[in-house]
Amino acid sequence: MKKIFTFSAVILAASMLLMSATTNNEPTSTSGVEVGDTAPAFTLKNVDGKMVSLSDYNDQKGAIVIFTCNHCPYAVMYEDRIIELHNKYAPKGYPVIAINPNDPEVQPADGFEEMQVRAEEKGFPFAYLFDDGQKIYPAYGAQKTPHVFLVDNNQKVRYIGAIDNNPQEPENVTVRYVEDAIAALEAGDAPNPDHTKAIGCSIKYKK
Amino acid sequence: MVCFFLNADAKATSCTITVDSIPTFHHFDDMEFAFSLDNDTTYVINFWATWCKPCVEELPFFEKAYRAFENQPVKFIMVSLDFKKQIQSKLIPFLEKRPDMPETWVLLDQDGNSWIPKVDEVWDGAIPVTLFYKGDKRVFVGESFDDYEQLQSIIQSFF
Structure with missing residues (x-):
């Protein structure tokens, strides 16, 4: 790793x-992947108990894959914004696919049942998948929660990084990286920036 | 005032705001001087937060190192990324219970993409991380320490 x-x-x-x-x-x-690489395939269990694959979204224009979780305060700060992203962009062909990459033995708040509880509480309108066995987040090279990988209709990763430029104060956001990246794809352009960095919680795994 | 002891060249005026004497920076640029001080001191700069479990778990190693290297040219700076709303309610009570903590600074700069690469190009933003440097020598550790000896050996490698 x-x-x-x-x-x-x-x-x-x-x-x-x-x-x-x-x-x-x-x-x-x-x-992990870099911008331009093919998004690694996955089939993971959703909070509704059904298996969900990236290929299930092949009829979409793309997907907003977000590694996120229950426990991380940064992930929690972005929950409402992730819901808004899905509600705004799923109808346009870019649904959110959330994936919890953490090992519940290291962070019990991120267990599958706890994910189901949180998804219910918040009414997540998107798939919230469990990276059981922690094979998928390393394939993407996810470093933290939340961590976004925007995938296009050719299954290419086109943007990696943060959702926007102000985690703590949504009202003071001045750059919406993911929205800007989708706008670029829609215009047939390459997202700029196509890679951003942000503070987040390290992904929890057994050392 | 804690900002003064770094170095005579350090811009003490950069400590623009203090909350209960904790140097607090709204912009990384105002603390960037601390990442390139050119003298015989080894600087150990850790990024952490009270909400970060692996960060809190490794604090005892830094407290031990702080005491162990007390009489050596080693300077610890613990940069807290605690939330603005929790500095008074969470960070300060936390620090008051830990008298052995090395000096803590607070960084409130929200625009991570603008400053994270200035700490180290490798760093993506997950915490904890620790930067060690003396003059031109730099070591960046992008994850938590498992024990005190790991931390100690890196510090000693600068002597």
Whole structure:
């Protein structure tokens, strides 16, 4: 996994007293997808108990794949905005597919039953899938929750990153990255930016 | 005032707002000076938050290192990314219960995409992360520490 690799490399470098700028490590070269790559296929269990695949959305213009979860305060801050994204863009051909990547043994609040409870409470209008076995988030290279991967109708990843530029104050958002990226796709253009960074909760896995 | 001890060159005036003497920055640019101080001190800059479980779990290692390297040229800065609304209600009570915590700063800059790459190009924004540097030597650790020895060995590698 990328993080483990980075850390091991650091320890190795430290032990050899060969300090160098870690910026030499390409952030996206060790695992996961980059913009332009094919979105990894998945078939995961939805909160309604049914299996959902990315290929189920082949008749859509695309999909807004969002790695998110119950427990993370940043994920919670974006819940309403994710619902709004789906309600606005599903009719236009870009539904949200939410995926919880966390290991419930590390973060019990992110168990499948807890996901069902949260989906019910909030009335999630989109699929909320459980990455059981944690195979899918590494395939995407998701680093945190929430983390968006916008997929187009050719199953290509066209944008990776944040939903907008102000997690804590929705009223002060000035750039809506995902909405701008969809507008670009609709216009036949490449999203710009096609990659953004944002604070979030690390994905929970057993070390 | 905690901002002064960093370095004579450090822009103490950058500590524009303090809440109960915690240096608080609304814009990363105002604290960026702390990421390129050029002297013989090893700087250990950790990004964390009280709401982040793995962050809180590794704090004891930083508290131990803070004491262990007390008489060495090592400077710890714990940059809290706690929410603006929870600085008074959550962060300050948390810190009051932890007298051994190294110096804490608060960063409230919401535009992560503008400042996260300035800390390290590898960093995508998940916390915790820790940056170590002395002069031109830099080590970025993009995940939490499992034990004190991991943290200690990286600090010692700068001596």
